Amino acid sequence: MMPADNHTFFTPVTYILTGILGKEESHVWISIPFCLMYIVTLFGNSLLLFIILTEQSLHEPMYLFVSMLAAADLLLSTTAVPKMLAVFWFRAGEISFTSCLIQMFFIHVSFLAESAILLAMAFDRYVAICDPLRYTMILTNSVIGKMGLAVVTRSFCFIFPLIFLVKQLKFCRTNLLPHTYCDYMAITRLACNDITVIFWYGIAMGILVIGLDAVLIALSYGLILRAVFLLPSKDARLKALRTCSSHLCVILMFYTPAFFSYFAHRLGHIIPGYIVNLLANLYVLIPPLLNPIVYGVTTKEILKCVINIFHRCISRSSLLS
Template identity: 60%
Template sequence: MPPSNLSSLTPDTFILTGIPGMEQLHVWISIPFCSMYLAALLGNGVLLFTIGTERSLHQPMFLFLSMLAVADLALSTTAVPRMLALFWFQAREISFGACLTQMFFLHFTCMTESVILLAMAFDRFVAICFPLRYGAVLTPSAVAKTGLAALLRNFCIIFPCIFLLRRLPFCGHNVIPHTYCEHIGIARLACADISANVWYGLVVPFTVGVLDLILIAVSYGFILLALSRLPSRAARHKALHTCGSHLCVLLLFYVPAAFAALTQRFGQSIPPQLHILLANLYVLFPPLLNPIVYGVRTQQIRDKVVKVFSLPRARD
């Protein structure tokens, strides 16, 4: 094949179209999206600042929560600024390398959140089922190693997607009907068999996510069993309340994630506009609502936020 044809197999840039058929509404759609993004930055920033400045919150439960806040910020920041640039300034072009980088961090961050939620479930399991061993099991070193293991595992899972995409010829096809780059959306532009991409992109991350969810369910099964043995109704209520925030965050993460993954691959009957809108809301809703859920339901965080941000009283 002539060199000119070889060089045309991989495009220099991709074109992001935004939401197909709704181009005239991009500016209006950007208003709630931008508002939610700014609120997510504020909420997670307040949460991180409060946990970082209050030594009483330097406990495993809140350290895992701070990891979740960092992952939320990374998830929304990877997608939303680029999306807003497209909506406001018609910045549709994105280089091939930048597109793959955005794809990697989006999927990597989603997988990281799944591991953090599993770690938070284990934290509640140890706190409720083995309260006397809590400090010995969940040491600061164990928390740090958990975070490092999460990053390493997810890197090994998502990094092969880059090689699966780079091996594909695109034959000049470079228009992505989306607001950001994701694995299958890029692969569908290729003029070659993408079965490996489809199966790897579906089976491996989905299997790992389901495994995390099963382990979370097992943890809560043991938690419910331990709670049923508590003699005091007040003690059972207090323990359940400490798990309530985590359960809400689990629903906020796993339900939209499963819906987005399945509709991307099997939801051909769903209008593309609806799919892309839901995909954008997925990178906004968990980062927006997670700090609200924990702020409202966790009294320790509420009290410390008020303490940190309350104005000092004027001296008499």
């Protein structure tokens, strides 16, 4: 983290994304599951958004939060995956410094937004189970709108200083970025001046944002579980737990690859680079892929709407033929 001596500093006009170093011969094979996952992500999240926005019966707090999550998933995956596939298929890794910063900004903003939305959804489940009589009074459309605005504002306020700090870096070695998309840790490692501020800002952001969100979500579910086990009947307890099951699955799918990727970056001298790269790819691929599947399968109302849409499509095609 100390500045390098006797170097000529420069600001690169372009970066070259190299993909997964050491696995170049496997790029085409790696791209196949990545491409399929991205197609399913686009289709699943777009369908989820369409159903929630057009179906009046789903205009409830829980489903509005799910629609926010789907929008964040689309932003996260669409910001990262197309360029990733271009690197794998066409070796089209060239990206301007400005485009790199923009990509980095939207990837990290959408990631922080997802974490905040999951926290809001934990609060939604807490109110629904622990204070059901006041549920509609507490989570009004106005409150949900303000929570959505707070999610975007918080994400912007934490990521913008990071982008500003990265923009001030000077480089003296190479513009080859050993990654499939622009990540601030990968770029910071190429810098030759002091990166202490960026390093500790990243640590503080991880603790104060992602870590705090995870702790508050765990606290919410601790209170939820306590309330559930105080319910008088077994059926009531099972019903309450079922309403939380899909959200718990989504939380695990989001935080598990994120934490693995976070610690892998900081243990880069121990863990092989291609594993760090693959883990970083997983956290922009796995949660956006699985979130709509989990909610579509485990939420009866959404599943019913999906079945109705496909039934109407099949009926129309049979009439046309």
